[in-house]
Amino acid sequence: MIPNLQAYQYDGPEEFHAVVGQIMAYLGYAGGHEPLPVGAQIVLRNVAGRYILEGWFGCDEKRWHSAASLWNDAEPGQVIKNLILHWHQRCYGTPVSRWGTLTGVRPTKLVHHLRDQERDENKIMDILVSRYHVQPDTARYLITMTGLQRPYIERPDHEAALYIGIPYCPSHCLYCSFPSRLSGSELPSFMDRFIVSVVRDIQDIAALCRQYDIQIRSVYIGGGTPTCLPIAGQEAILQAVAGNFREIEEWTVEAGRPDTASEEVLALLRRYGVNRISVNPQTMQQRLLDLLGRWHRVEDVFDMFSRCRKMGFSVINMDFIAGLPEQTQADMQENMEIVCQLHPENVTIHTLALKKRAPLFHHPLRQQIPPAREVSSMLQSCEDVLKDHGYIPYYMYRQKYMAGSFANVGYAQRGTISRYNIQMMEERQTILSAGPGSTTKFLSRDGHSLKKIYMPKDPEAYVQALSERIRQRRHLCAMIYGGDDT
Ligand code: SF4
Structure with missing residues (x-):
């Protein structure tokens, strides 16, 4: 059995530290700087031009050791990961993870890179299984999902997505690490300044789009809970989007808390052209909602859903969380029955x-x-029920801070796939972003690397830093869309 909470130590060239760190974090070890017992030691030495990798696992009285020589391999990082994973499995007899040595949050990105070079899906399957030790079922799942995504990521260069982050919520949910502020505790004078700044941020992005002929096809207003802003503030933001971007095909607003999505708010969203809305119950048992500090009733979710239907949003998304405190399999079963x-x-x-x-x-x-x-x-059971009812998994990302090989998965009925979610996850398109905590990601002209501008997470720091960040964003945009991005 693997003991809980141990650290690892690494001794070797700095260039491989991140690779070793990734696989050790994946195996559940903390970095050596944490005050924890050391449960593994990895040493990489260069002996006469050839790397020798050694690994020790376990505590002093029962240590397991192995070593291997790395020949002139074109992918030493991958070989190091494979060896450490293999040794760990032999030492502890742990089952092989379905993801093999894919340690990243977005395994589909690798599959898209393979698809760029290879059309034959059987060959991609072979690579995933033999080189990365992905289990065949999981490899097939990734190949099918990336096949669905392909038409969305192969879009013209001058298309981009727009993200707007609103870090306010009516209350803070117990499980949530998002640094949101409480909407009710903000001074009206600051809220006004905040809204003016977000609108200015959006207008500056619009000016860049006009200057460099960038078309925004998808917009996502998230957070936080954007629908908890004062209604005049919401309208100013919606107006800035609708008035500046004429080619929007998909426009999502997260109305994650049903207690914020009144008839007036929903009508406002529809009036400006929002066509996709996220109603996020997270779970549908009142006892759990109360425990989690979500100030709404189960009935509010039903009411909001029927209001959204009545108002004609073409796509309604519902978010659920598996693994909440005191949640049972029966609770999740009930959630899926409600979804159906x-x-x-x-x-x-x-x-x-x-x-x-x-x-x-x-x-x-x-x-x-x-x-x-x-x-x-x-x-x-969620996957089984959803598939039985015509939903297909179309995007996913893996969880970093969990035991187990879990992933967050987006399902869609046919013809309702969210292009923004795919763009955001696969990073094959520029995402221009406004608002605190948002990240603008410019796709470089090589089509693979990203150049980023981060907005401060704190709303006051954001308001302060906005002019400087706008200047940086214009500079990067000019480099990438107007000339040299080397
Ligand atoms: S509403 Fe959403 S963003 Fe806000 S605290 Fe709850 S989970 Fe976090």
Whole structure:
């Protein structure tokens, strides 16, 4: 059995530190700077031009050791990962992860890179299974999903997506690590300055789009809970988007908390052209909603859903979380029964990721988080029910802060795939972003690397830094769309 919470030590060239760190974090080890017992040691030495890798696992009285020589391999990082994973499995007899040595958050990105070079899906399957030790079922899943995504990522160079981040919420949910501020506790005078800044941010992006002929096809206003802003502020932001970008095909607003999505708010969204809305119950049991500090009733979700239907949003998404404290398999079953009854176009199933910034991290309810095997069976039953009811998995990303090999998966009924979600995950298109905590990602002309501008997360710091960040964004945009981005 693998002991809990141990650190690893690495001794070797700095250039491989990140590779070793990734696979060790994946195996559940903390970095050597943490005050924890050392449960593994990795040493990489260059002996006469050839690397020798050694690994020790376990504690002093029962240490397991192996060593291997790395020949002139074109991918030493991958070989190092494979060896460490293989040794760890031999030492502890752990089952092989379905993801093999794919340690990244976005395994589909690698599959898209393979697809860029190779059309034959059988060959891609071979590479995933033999080089990366991905289990055949998982490899097939990734190949099918990337096949669905392909038409969305092969778009003209001058298309981009727009993201707007609004870091306010009506209350803070226990499990959430997002640094949102409470909308009710903000001074009206600051809220006005905040809205003016977001509008200025959007207008500056619009000016760049006009100057460099960039078309925005998808817009996502997220957070946070954008629908908790004062209604005049919401209208100013919607106006700035609708008035400046004429080619929007998909426009999503996260109305994650049903208690914020009044008839007036929903009508406003529709009036400006929002056509995709995210209603996020997370779970549909009142006892769990109360525990989590979400100030709404189960009935509010039903009411909001029927208001959204009545108002004609073409796509409704519902988010659920598997693995909440005190959540059971029966609760998740009930959630999926409700989904089948309401039949939203999109459903996103997240797994709870316990992060240090979340209040739950230091809360006694942390002990009530269901074990990994239960979460795994919740996820499997969600997938089975959703597939039986015509939903297809179309984007995914893996969880970093979880035991188990879990992923967050977006499902869609045919013809309702969200192009923004694919662009955001696969990073094959520029994403221009406004608002605190948002990241503009310019896709370089090589089509693969990204150049980024980060907005400060704190709203006051954002308002202060906006002019400087706008200047940096214009500079990067001119380099990439107007000339030399080397
Ligand atoms: S889960 Fe959503 S609504 Fe709750 S605090 Fe986090 S961002 Fe806000």
